[in-house]
Amino acid sequence: MVWFRKRLFIYAVLILLLLVFSGIGSDFSLTALFQLGNTWDFMQRNFWPLRWDLFPYLLQQSLITLSVAFFGTFMALVIALPVSFLAAENTSRTSFGFYSVRSLLSLFRSVPEIVFGLIFVVSLGLGPFAALLAIFLHNVSVLGKLIAELVESSDKGPQEAMMSVGAGRRTGQLFSILPQIWPNVLSHYFYRFEVAIRTSLVLGMIGGGGLGQSLMNYYNSLAYDSMASAIVIIMVLVIIVDVSGGIVRKRVI
Secondary structure (H helix, E strand, C coil): CCHHHHHHHHHHHHHHHHHHHHHHHHHHHHHHCCCCHHHHHHHHHHHCHHHHHHHHHHHHHHHHHHHHHHHHHHHHHHHHHHHHHHCCCCCCCHHHHHHHHHHHHHHHHCCCCHHHHHHHHHHCCCCCCCCCCCCHHHHHHHHHHHHHHHCCCCHHHHHHHHCCCCHHHHHHHHHHHHHHHHHHHHHHHHHHHHHHHHHHHHHHHHHHHHHHHHHHHHHHCCCCCHHHHHHHHHHHHEEEHHHHHHHHHHHHC
């Protein structure tokens, strides 16, 4: 028990040191923290009233943002599902294949969407397609890893039952593992879909179109009331996706 307390004390000291160094590195300031009231005053003066006349245009732009996020994430899920079985240790045919696919997923996952976006905007030109490809590539790697971990943690009993009745290796794995992990796969998908909406906004700021590009234009022209109107649309979009995802998950589970 004494040994446990010593270890706990050491962990606490290490965490405290990390917090201190992180605070110094991030220029954390209590003085600036207590000046957040100035931000609220700025928002009251400049973010209100909203530009209701812009809402039809912003809704049109939000459809572009939603389309980019949905198409990019859905196609990523379609590719990530078979890839995840190759990236799972218990379903991969060889160790070489397992480590190769895992390394490839890690490689793509290490590149932020905005970097992909900058590359595609330069090579393909301005527009939503560049943002779509950036979201697709990053989400394939993220969903591939997440689903692979679900595959690895799946119950082996159904797999053995399928094999005992004469099912092939791949068929047995597919029909015994996928029903187990499907609710969690949907949870991961809807979470990544929410993230993709926010990501498509950032990509829009570098030329990916949609609400993000409108938001950047309003910011550059100091039209803060128009910018606030776009932010409201963004919040509503994320809430709708979150509620819709919860309804789908409940029906599946």
